[in-house]
Amino acid sequence: MRPLPARSPLVRRLSQTVAALPVYHGSVLADAPPAYTEVGVRYTQYAEDSLSDDKVLFGSPDRYDIDITQLWIEAPLGASWAVALDLQNDYQTGASPWFVGATADGSPGVIMSGASIQDNRVEVGITTRYFWADGNAGFNVVHSKEDDYEALAWSMDAAWNTNRNATTWSVSASSSHDTVEPTQEKIPVFIDSETLDTHSLYFGVSQILSRTAVVKVGLSYTYSEGFLSDPYKLRDQRPEEHHRYTLATGLRQHFISLGGSLHADYRYYSDDWGSKSHTVSLGWVQPFDRHTINPYVRYYSQGQADFFSPIADLTSNHYSDDYRLSSFGALTAGLRWTIELGDWIAEAQVERYVSNHGWSTYSGDEAPALVDFWRGTVGIIWRFD
């Protein structure tokens, strides 16, 4: 039998923070604070492909590059508590689509916002968690600040085990208050300051099926009210309310003969803007001595919002030419690698994301500015008593 994992319950739950509610709560492990202090740092480079010249009417075809640094420390406090501090810095440069116009033959073409836009985002988060024999409860606060956007968010969650710890029930609630104050730089913007409030609820349950399989299902609802348009897009007028629903399920199946584990996840999403999506993710985790290899793939299929059109229809109450609201499909393929060296863990990851209008299972109009990107990460963690 393999040793228990070195990851703490707090680390697993730190991913379940604010704006989008988590599906995956709970654990098949005993509820207890981490047995050690952990310090970690990760660096990620995110790079979008340039748009092809035939899709750009004006401006540089180059898009966004982002350098992301994550730092954290977490530690047990006494016998029943744990606390974690997370810092993240995102440095962004590049350009994004400003609006979509018509080429000489009438087909849509992108007018870019212009190159050399720069922005820096700093996020600070604090999480505390209390553990008891049959469960745990956490509280998380996050503040995010960039040149033109500020957000303050909190979340609370609780998980408790029943049925001899074979069933874990989870609930959580979160809320965020965002303020956008667009900077007047390369392109004109038409607002000074707007706000957005978002509230979310989640309920889920996980069940041990056997000594090698566990399954989970969860429902979430998110309500947003306020300024939901993109101030940096010329033709973007969205409703001031947004209701979002998700149904997600997942399976973890260990194969004893292979010594590896299968990850299978599915999410259905629907909202009152008319968007729907399916997301399917599959992964395989294979340990080799001190190494662990984790290849994974993800397929995403999205249907367009009711008010989307490739060239925005300005006669409607709501309109947008934002490619993110169009019908498209996307494929992701990635590989993660970790190695444990005593108290140290090193990780590396590379991922490719490619989107295409024809890959969607939904009908709809094609947006000319769909994004493809690369993402690469290196990181190191130190654990000590």
Add this chain to the structure above:
Amino acid sequence: MILPKLSNIVCVTGLCGLGALCGCATVEEVAPWDRGYLAEAGMQWDMLAREAKLEGHVYTSKEASSGGTGSAGGGCGCN
């Protein structure tokens, strides 16, 4: 239309999978001392918490959907 039919197929397949996982699957009673495989790092819902957080933020920024897996964290960073 072929595409909406494909959409329905995917949806029905997903729901059938969900039913198989949650309703039809056999549930064995597993003693606490027999949960070693379940406790492995590779069997956790999110193996790397910070990666799950970042991944959620990236996808939420580039797609219309959000929620359900991982998290997006605070702030926008969504150009």
